[in-house]
Every structure is written in structure tokens, then in C-alpha cells.
Amino acid sequence: MALLDDINRLLRDHTGYTGDGQGSNGPLPVGDRSTARYTPNMRDLRELMKTIAQTLGDPGALQDILANSGKVFANRADAVSAGQSVLTGVLGRIATIEADHLVYRAPYQNGDDPLFDSAPYWGATDRFPRQSFVDYLDGLRSAAIRSSGALRLTNIGGTGDAITADLHPVMVDAGITDLSTSSEVEFVPVATNTAVNPSFTVAGVTYQIRNSDGGTWPANGFVVGRSYTLRRRNNVLRVASGDVTATELAKLVDRAGxxxxxxxxxxxxxxxxxxxxxxxxxxxxxxxxxxxxxxxxxxxxxxxxxxxxxxxxxxxxxxxxxxxxxxxxxxxxxxxxxxxxxxxxxxxSKSYVDGLIQETQTDLRADVALVADQTVAIAAEIAAPFISVQGDDFIVMESDASSNALRVMRPDGQDMIMSQTFWERGADALGIGGGGSAGLSDDAIQIVSENGQSLSVGGAYVPEMNYEIAMASALPGAALMLSGLQHSDGGEVRIDGPRSRSYNMTVHASGVRQAEPHPGIITGAFPLSSMLNLHRQDHGLAMVPILTTCHGIAGVAIEDMDDDPLTGSGSTLIWDNMSFWYDEAKAVAAAAGKTLSVPYHDWLHGTSASTAPAGQYLSRLWDYQRDFRALLAAKEIGGAAIMVMGQPAGASNTSNPAVAWHCRDEVLQFCEQGGGILATAEHWYEISDNNVHPDALSTALMQETRAWAIASVEAGQRWTIHRPVVSTDEGVMTLDFATLHEDEYLVADVSKYNGEGIDQHFGFELIGGEIVASELRGRQVFLTYTGTPAQVRYAYQEQDARVFDDNRYVAPRGVLRTSKTKRSKMAPGHILVRAIPAFRINL
Known part of the structure; x- marks a missing residue:
């Protein structure tokens, strides 16, 4: 490697380079790009050519090198005494033996301990420890590691009463082949012990296990899966920590009385x-x-x-x-x-407590009965269609004449249906009135339509999210849909669009009406459009009614979502339907005397591109955005049409290495490059079919998060979380998520997957290396590793998660989110989060 090193140094691109003694920063052969271009010295080139010729077998070159070979001095002082007349630059290298090191020196290096003040300087280029010194340091390192922390074990086996394990190869490579008298090991049992004082054989040496004070370790004392620290004392391993948790201790005290x-x-x-x-x-x-x-x-x-x-x-x-x-x-x-x-x-006393409970219940029943007797029928004041308070976790305090719940008491406080008059009066008082419902603009409409595949069509209803709950959360007039449209089979087109059928283009929209989800599925367009103005309201932003629909088809490829019949299967159905719908929206807005714009376009797509080669999906995204904006321009519909994106989650089985899922990383690239807002990372949300599809609750949370993202961007906050900036230093990798807001930091929801399909390192993996420790600090992640990693990736596991009992997530998994959260307005009791997106970074 010495010849190659000389070639890289003498023929480098820039003057400065890492290790030149001038503080430059840039590895050879390129060097520090901030310094001037480097012009090789002719004498150095001649010497380099001689070395190359000798390497190739030229005897004349070998003789010349021997005649001008470097010298070795017993110490530094002897080299100085030899003087510059002897130590000419033609020697190329000399060596001095200094204490525990052999020091190589070069004639024109003056950054590290030069022998002389003028050229040739003979400064140090490399210092190599002598073998005796290396052996001494290795001994110190091994002793320090043995005594300074818990040693890692591997191959834990045997039985619960006769445990066996080996020291981890990392420990062995560090020269640690046994336990010292004060060593600690981390032990996670794979079976509980049935006898007292089980044995533990580590690296071939058998010890007895005792409790922390050397007493008996009880039968069934080890809990499978719990982490224990064992400390060696003579021929005994004492359980130093992990034997009783605080919760268990509290239970023991309670049981003791x-x-x-x-x-x-x-x-x-x-x-x-x-x-x-x-x-x-x-x-x-x-x-x-x-x-x-x-x-x-x-x-x-x-x-x-x-x-x-x-x-x-x-x-x-x-x-x-x-x-x-x-x-x-x-x-x-x-x-x-x-x-x-x-x-x-x-x-x-039980009798006293029971008496208090009885008194409280009696008083509560009396109060409820009194309120019920005073109920006033006010249904006529509520704008049709009337939607009662939803759920079953409340006591009805007031009802109308039709027994619709108007005011209720929930476990966390009151809930009620407010009249239209109340909202309008409040809007005037707060100065947010605009002639429309609850401060909504009455002279403008914004379109936020949705395109994609099955996730855009939506998930099936569940008890926590059904049609009634979804409608109850919507602000009247805030989300709209076209009325009167039909598909080619003659049926009414709802918010989910015609799907795989075409519109009946001879039947035109009759107007707009309150948007509502499909009776059987939530449809991704509804939560986004119905929640957007509520999140705008939180920021004090102008609220404009949102006209929406879904253009997507389950399983459709991106090549069949454009207007080009030569791509994909040749179908232009989605594009033709979308073009017709926008024509109808423009006509309805014009008839109503309202301005029309398209500030955003929702995108729920990617799974069908799982096998696409690298770069293809990214290119198709840019093509789609260009064509979509051109479509709007041709129809003279204004607006930025910013794409609001969700990063594809992957699937529950990603174990096939031939399916690379480049599309997941390329959606992040698209948003990092300014193509859109990456609002959600879909791997965060639960699925319902052990494949890829979320139910109505997950769909609602995911799409409401997009509404939160849009409102935040409109309020001046950046939303897209870029991949981190990576740096390494002596086996520690730092990942800096520099695009987080200044008022947020990283949080790990470590219990999210119950430990299935993810290790303790948050979802990070190294290709070509192994993570041995991980830590969060603020917006940064620190990974301690071994090996020479070529890539770091997050939430990109290649595994089959279908084997897990009652699996509720896709195979790619990550537990990181930011500290910034918000209560869901659509799904009471649930929290919206900013999840860290999946990424891959080549090192």
C-alpha cells in the first residue's frame, strides 16, 4: 500500500489534504477542495516513476533506488546531528526510533515535529508503535473493558438451571477471553430457573449464581426476556441488577401488609x-x-x-x-x-368507602334526573342534517324531542352539539366571520383532490372510526363534494370517485354539497378535506371550503396515471376522469360566482412500484407533477398544486431481496428536492389485513396528519423531515436530523411493536457493519458500531412480519418520531405525530 499511498499523495487534485499538518480536511487523492489545485514536483515524479519501474522489475531502477534509499536512526538526536547535507530530499523517507514508536519522516513535511527549520524539514508523517508497546496497550485495554462495563454475551443456551454462553466476538477480538474478578456481564434469560442457585458457564468457566449480597438465588428467580447484570465475585456471579423492578417491589410490599x-x-x-x-x-x-x-x-x-x-x-x-x-x-x-x-x-374501612360511593351515586343520579327533567327540545335550531353526539362512553345530560343527545358528560368532561346560531355568534365575536359557516370564506373554493391506489380509496370502518364519528367531527361547509355526477354504469359518484369506471360525461354536476365519506369505507380524501380548516383555525389562518374527490384505482401503476397511452398498460382512464372532474368543478364554481384554486394535490401511491429500478419512480413523479400543473394551466385554474405526500410503508413481507422498494426512498428524495410536502411516513400506522392496508381509524389519523402538515406550512413552519446528516468518528456514527423544528427533539416509542421485528436500536441497520450501542440526544442519534459500514438505513428491514401473532404493522419498522404532537380532532383520544421517514444513506 506504500506505493499506492505515494501515488495518491504526489498526484493529488488539491494542495491541502487530511493529515498534511496544515489543518486541511479532505481525503486523498482528491484532497481539500477549498485549497488550490496541486501541481506535482518534477523531482517527486521522477522518484515515483523509478519506484513504479522497480516494482515492475526494472533492475536499473532498483539499483538507483538502493543508492538513494532512506536511512534509519537510533533516535531523533542522531538524525539532527547528521544534518541537512546528509539528509537530502532525494532520500524520500527516513525513520527515527523514538521511545515506543518508529517515526517515518518526509523531507517536505513541516507540520509535525520537523527536524529542521528550513527545507528539507523532515517532519513526521507516520508514527508506528513498537510491538512491545502495542502488547502493553492491548493489555491495558482488555483490563479496562473487563472492569468498566457489562461484557456482551452470545450463544446463550443450556437450561434454566445450567446456563451456557460465550463472550461476544467483539470482546474476544479485544483480547477478552474470560471474566476478571470484577467483570460484569449482561444476561437475558431464555428460560427461567427451576432450582435455586443455577450454574452459569461463560467461555468454558462455570460459576454459581447468587443474589446481590451473595445469598441464595431463588427458584424461578429469572424472568425470560428481562435484562440482568451479573457481577463476578470469586467463583460466583452475583445478580447486581434486574432481579426486582420497582413495580414488583411495590407489589411485594403491598402483599406483605x-x-x-x-x-x-x-x-x-x-x-x-x-x-x-x-x-x-x-x-x-x-x-x-x-x-x-x-x-x-x-x-x-x-x-x-x-x-x-x-x-x-x-x-x-x-x-x-x-x-x-x-x-x-x-x-x-x-x-x-x-x-x-x-x-x-x-x-x-370498606363500609365507609361503600357508603361514600353510595352517597355519590345517589347524588349523581338525582342531578342527572334533574337535568333530564329540564331538557329543552332545540332540534329545530340545529341545521339539517342533524348529527347527534356520538359514542357510548357518556351519560346523556340533555336530549331533543327525538332523543338525539345534545349535551353529554364524558369521563374527561362535557361534550355537546352547538347550534348554528351559536357558531355564527361566536364567529362574529372572535372576528373570524366571513359570511360563511363558522368563518369560512363565502367567495372562494379550494380544490384538494386525491390520486393514488388502494390506500386512497380508504379503509373499512371500525368501532373507533365509522361514518357517524367521521361526520360528527366535520365543520359544516368546510369540506365539499360535487353532486349529481354519475359513473358509466349510471350510479351516483361519491367522494371515492368512479374508481375503475369512467364518468358518464353526458351528465354534469348540479352543484356542491357537504362532503361525506363512503357508507362502507372512510376514503382518504374525507379526513384531509374535513380537518384542514379546523387545523387552519388553530393557527388563525383564513379558512376556505375544500372541494375534494378521489381519482385513484386500487393497484394502479404510476405509468397508468398520466395522459400518455404509450406508458404502462396504455390506459388513460384516471387522467381522463380527472380532467372531466376538474372541468365540472370549474363550471360549478363559476356558476356560484366563486373563485377556484388548487393549492395542494394529495398523493397516496407507491406500493405498486415496489419492484421499479432505482430512479424510475422518482422520474415518474416529476413527470406527473409537470403534466398535472400543465392540465390546470390549460383549464385556467390557478394555484401552486403542491403535492402532499405519504411515504409508502412497504408491506408485511419484505424478505424478497429482489424487491428493493426504491420508491420509498425516492418519495423522500422528491420532497427533499422541493417536489412536495412529505406529510406522513406510512410505516407508522397500523394495518388491518396483515399486508399493507390500514383500517378507517389509521386512515383517518394518517390523513388528518396531512391536514395538520398543510396548516403548519401555511403558518410558516417547515414540515418535511429530511434524511439526517451523517458523520463518523472512531466507530461512532452521528446522524443529525437538522431539519427538525427548533422547538422539537427526537422521541423513541420503544414499545410500539412489542419488540417484534425490531431490535433495541430504534430501527437503524448498517450494511457492512454491526450496531453495538445507540443513543438519542436532542435531534441527533449516535450509533456505536463495528466493521466498515457501506450504508446506514432506517425503517428498511427485510423480513416477513406475517409470522408475528396478530401482526398489525408492515415489515419495515422504526420507533422514532419528534416531540411535537397534537390531539386528533377526528378520532377522540388519539394523538397525531410527526414520524421520522424511512431512508437509506450510502456512506
């Missing part, structure tokens, strides 16, 4: 008692006290004749008169500062 004070006596305000176990209770001890009489003033407690200590209430204040009730136990805890007994819980 609280000591009940005995021989309770004294007076109503100066109580005396005895501990069953004897002795004065230490700080933190809790006991059960049952007063004999009610107190009339401040209370003290003396145990076993000890000092009288004040008894305080749960708020730390003196117990008020009557605060202690006869025969009603209270739980008290000994505090240190101040030195008092504090009530932790009082009135613990």
Missing part, C-alpha cells in the same frame, strides 16, 4: 399505641392507626412510651377537629423533615 398499631389508647388528641414488632418506627415506615374517638384539636401520637409526635394531614397541616373519626383506620407515614406523622390515606 402494613403493620397495624396495637393497644391504641390515650386521649382524643394525645394518642398512645404500640408497634407489633416493637421499637420506634424509622423514617419512611407506614403504619395503620385506628382512632378510638374523634379528635377535638391538634393530634400527637406516642408509640411504646416514646416522644409524642404530631400527626399532620395529607396537606402537611394540623389535623382539623373531627379529622380523625372513631373506628376509621388511617394510614400514616413517619416523616423526617419536619419530624411528624403524615396521613397518607384516611377513612379506609
Amino acid at each position: 402494613i403493620q397495624k398499631l396495637e393497644n391504641v389508647g390515650g386521649t382524643e388528641n394525645a394518642i398512645s399505641a404500640a408497634m407489633p414488632s416493637g421499637g420506634f418506627p424509622a423514617t419512611g415506615v407506614r403504619v395503620l392507626l385506628t382512632p378510638l374517638v374523634a379528635n377535638t384539636g391538634d393530634v400527637t401520637l406516642s408509640i411504646d412510651g416514646g416522644p409524642a409526635v404530631q400527626v399532620r394531614g395529607m396537606d402537611g397541616q394540623q389535623v382539623p377537629p373531627g379529622g380523625l373519626r372513631p373506628a376509621q383506620p388511617i394510614l400514616i407515614e413517619r416523616m423526617s423533615s419536619p419530624s411528624v406523622w403524615r396521613i397518607v390515606m384516611d377513612n379506609l
Whole structure:
């Protein structure tokens, strides 16, 4: 490699380079691009050519090299004493032996310890440790690793009572072949132990397992899948951590019971008692006290004749008169500062608690009955069609004459249907009125239509998201659909579009009406259009009614979504239907005297392109966007027509290496390059068919997140999360998600997949390397690795997830999102998130 190194250095592109002693940054042979172009020295070229000739077998060149070969000096001082008259530049290299290193020096290097102040300088280019020093350092490193942290194990096997394991190859490569007297190992049992003190053979040496103080480790003490730290002491491995969690400890204390004070006596305000176990209770001890009489003033407690200590209430204040009730136990805890007994819980008797419950229920029923008696029938004031409060987790407080729920009490507070008059009055008061419903513009319409494949058509309803819930969440007039259109079979066209049929282009739209989802499926266009203005309202933005529909067909290829009959199967059905629909929308808006624009175009597509070669899907996206904007321009419909994208999730089976899923990364590229807004990463959402399709709830959450994204962009916030900037340093890779908002950071929802199909490294994988540790800090991820990775990827696992019981996610998995969340307006009780998209980065 020395000859190749000389070639790269002497024939480099730029003057500066990494390691030149001048602080330059750029590896050879290119060098530091910020420095000037490099012109090779003729003498250096002659010497290089001689070396090459000698390498090829030229005896004359070999003789010349031998005559001008470098010199080796026993120390640095001898080299300086030889002087520049002896150490001429023609020597090329010399070596000096300095302490524990052999130092190579070059005539025109002056950045590191030059021998002379003028050329030839003979500065150091490389320092190589001597073998004895290397052996010494290896010994120190191995000893430090043995003692500084838990060693990794592999091949954990054997039985629950006779465990076997090997040290991980990374440990062996570091010179660690056994456990020192203070080593720790991390152990995750694959079987529980049935006997006490099981044996553990590590790297061929057998140890006995004991608890943390050297006592007996109980039978069934190990829990399968839990992480334990074992610390060696002589020939024993003690369980240093992992044996009892805080929750389990609390249960054990609870099962053990609280000591009940005995021989309770004294007076109503100066109580005396005895501990069953004897002795004065230490700080933190809790006991059960049952007063004999009610107190009339401040209370003290003396145990076993000890000092009288004040008894305080749960708020730390003196117990008020009557605060202690006869025969009603209270739980008290000994505090240190101040030195008092504090009530932790009082009135613990079952009969007393049951009585309180009964009183509360009676009062609540009376209140509910009183409210029900005062219910006023106000249905006539509610604009048709009337939609009652939805769900079954409430008590009806008010109903109309038709028994529609108007006001209800849910577990987290009141919910109610407000009248149209209320909304209009509130809009005027808040200054958001515009003549339309709840502040909506009455002179403009925006189109946000949707194109794609089966995910755009939508998911089947579930109890948490059905037609009624979807409609109840919509703001009247905020989302619209064309009315009166028919497909080629003569049936009415709803928001899901004609799908694989054509429009009956002899039947024209009669107007617009309130958008509504399909009776059997949610349809992706509805959540986006119905929620957009509600999210705009949160930012104080202008609200404009959204006219929407779906142009997509399940399984359609992107080549069949354009107007070119020479691409794909030759079909232009989607394009022709879309063109007709936009003509109808323009005509309806003109008849109503409203302006029309297309600010966004929703895109739910990609799965059908799973086998497309690299770059093809990206190119097709740019073609589609260009053609779509040209279509709008030809129809004289304004607007930016920004594509709002979802990154394809993959499928539940991605184990076939021939299916590369380039389309997933290329959707991210498209948005990074300014083609659109990457609003959602679809791998985040649950599927319902163990394939790729979400149900109505997941569809609603995914599409409402797109509405949130659009409103955020309109409010001046960037939304697309770009792939991170990657850097490496001595086995640690840093991934900096620099495009996160300044007020957010990375969060890992580690329980998202219940540990199935994903390891502890959040969803990251290295091609050509292995991740041994991972950490989140702010907007950055740190991966400690071994090997020489050629690629880092996230949420790109190649596996078959269908084997997991009740699988609810696709095979590609990642648990990272940002800290910024928002309550769903469409799906009560659910949260919208900004999930980190999948990506691949070649290193």
C-alpha cells in the first residue's frame, strides 16, 4: 500500500489534504477542495516513476533506488546531528526510533515535529508503535473493558438451571477471553430457573449464581426476556441488577401488609399505641392507626412510651377537629423533615368507602334526573342534517324531542352539539366571520383532490372510526363534494370517485354539497378535506371550503396515471376522469360566482412500484407533477398544486431481496428536492389485513396528519423531515436530523411493536457493519458500531412480519418520531405525530 499511498499523495487534485499538518480536511487523492489545485514536483515524479519501474522489475531502477534509499536512526538526536547535507530530499523517507514508536519522516513535511527549520524539514508523517508497546496497550485495554462495563454475551443456551454462553466476538477480538474478578456481564434469560442457585458457564468457566449480597438465588428467580447484570465475585456471579423492578417491589410490599398499631389508647388528641414488632418506627415506615374517638384539636401520637409526635394531614397541616373519626383506620407515614406523622390515606374501612360511593351515586343520579327533567327540545335550531353526539362512553345530560343527545358528560368532561346560531355568534365575536359557516370564506373554493391506489380509496370502518364519528367531527361547509355526477354504469359518484369506471360525461354536476365519506369505507380524501380548516383555525389562518374527490384505482401503476397511452398498460382512464372532474368543478364554481384554486394535490401511491429500478419512480413523479400543473394551466385554474405526500410503508413481507422498494426512498428524495410536502411516513400506522392496508381509524389519523402538515406550512413552519446528516468518528456514527423544528427533539416509542421485528436500536441497520450501542440526544442519534459500514438505513428491514401473532404493522419498522404532537380532532383520544421517514444513506 506504500506505493499506492505515494501515488495518491504526489498526484493529488488539491494542495491541502487530511493529515498534511496544515489543518486541511479532505481525503486523498482528491484532497481539500477549498485549497488550490496541486501541481506535482518534477523531482517527486521522477522518484515515483523509478519506484513504479522497480516494482515492475526494472533492475536499473532498483539499483538507483538502493543508492538513494532512506536511512534509519537510533533516535531523533542522531538524525539532527547528521544534518541537512546528509539528509537530502532525494532520500524520500527516513525513520527515527523514538521511545515506543518508529517515526517515518518526509523531507517536505513541516507540520509535525520537523527536524529542521528550513527545507528539507523532515517532519513526521507516520508514527508506528513498537510491538512491545502495542502488547502493553492491548493489555491495558482488555483490563479496562473487563472492569468498566457489562461484557456482551452470545450463544446463550443450556437450561434454566445450567446456563451456557460465550463472550461476544467483539470482546474476544479485544483480547477478552474470560471474566476478571470484577467483570460484569449482561444476561437475558431464555428460560427461567427451576432450582435455586443455577450454574452459569461463560467461555468454558462455570460459576454459581447468587443474589446481590451473595445469598441464595431463588427458584424461578429469572424472568425470560428481562435484562440482568451479573457481577463476578470469586467463583460466583452475583445478580447486581434486574432481579426486582420497582413495580414488583411495590407489589411485594403491598402483599406483605402494613403493620397495624396495637393497644391504641390515650386521649382524643394525645394518642398512645404500640408497634407489633416493637421499637420506634424509622423514617419512611407506614403504619395503620385506628382512632378510638374523634379528635377535638391538634393530634400527637406516642408509640411504646416514646416522644409524642404530631400527626399532620395529607396537606402537611394540623389535623382539623373531627379529622380523625372513631373506628376509621388511617394510614400514616413517619416523616423526617419536619419530624411528624403524615396521613397518607384516611377513612379506609370498606363500609365507609361503600357508603361514600353510595352517597355519590345517589347524588349523581338525582342531578342527572334533574337535568333530564329540564331538557329543552332545540332540534329545530340545529341545521339539517342533524348529527347527534356520538359514542357510548357518556351519560346523556340533555336530549331533543327525538332523543338525539345534545349535551353529554364524558369521563374527561362535557361534550355537546352547538347550534348554528351559536357558531355564527361566536364567529362574529372572535372576528373570524366571513359570511360563511363558522368563518369560512363565502367567495372562494379550494380544490384538494386525491390520486393514488388502494390506500386512497380508504379503509373499512371500525368501532373507533365509522361514518357517524367521521361526520360528527366535520365543520359544516368546510369540506365539499360535487353532486349529481354519475359513473358509466349510471350510479351516483361519491367522494371515492368512479374508481375503475369512467364518468358518464353526458351528465354534469348540479352543484356542491357537504362532503361525506363512503357508507362502507372512510376514503382518504374525507379526513384531509374535513380537518384542514379546523387545523387552519388553530393557527388563525383564513379558512376556505375544500372541494375534494378521489381519482385513484386500487393497484394502479404510476405509468397508468398520466395522459400518455404509450406508458404502462396504455390506459388513460384516471387522467381522463380527472380532467372531466376538474372541468365540472370549474363550471360549478363559476356558476356560484366563486373563485377556484388548487393549492395542494394529495398523493397516496407507491406500493405498486415496489419492484421499479432505482430512479424510475422518482422520474415518474416529476413527470406527473409537470403534466398535472400543465392540465390546470390549460383549464385556467390557478394555484401552486403542491403535492402532499405519504411515504409508502412497504408491506408485511419484505424478505424478497429482489424487491428493493426504491420508491420509498425516492418519495423522500422528491420532497427533499422541493417536489412536495412529505406529510406522513406510512410505516407508522397500523394495518388491518396483515399486508399493507390500514383500517378507517389509521386512515383517518394518517390523513388528518396531512391536514395538520398543510396548516403548519401555511403558518410558516417547515414540515418535511429530511434524511439526517451523517458523520463518523472512531466507530461512532452521528446522524443529525437538522431539519427538525427548533422547538422539537427526537422521541423513541420503544414499545410500539412489542419488540417484534425490531431490535433495541430504534430501527437503524448498517450494511457492512454491526450496531453495538445507540443513543438519542436532542435531534441527533449516535450509533456505536463495528466493521466498515457501506450504508446506514432506517425503517428498511427485510423480513416477513406475517409470522408475528396478530401482526398489525408492515415489515419495515422504526420507533422514532419528534416531540411535537397534537390531539386528533377526528378520532377522540388519539394523538397525531410527526414520524421520522424511512431512508437509506450510502456512506
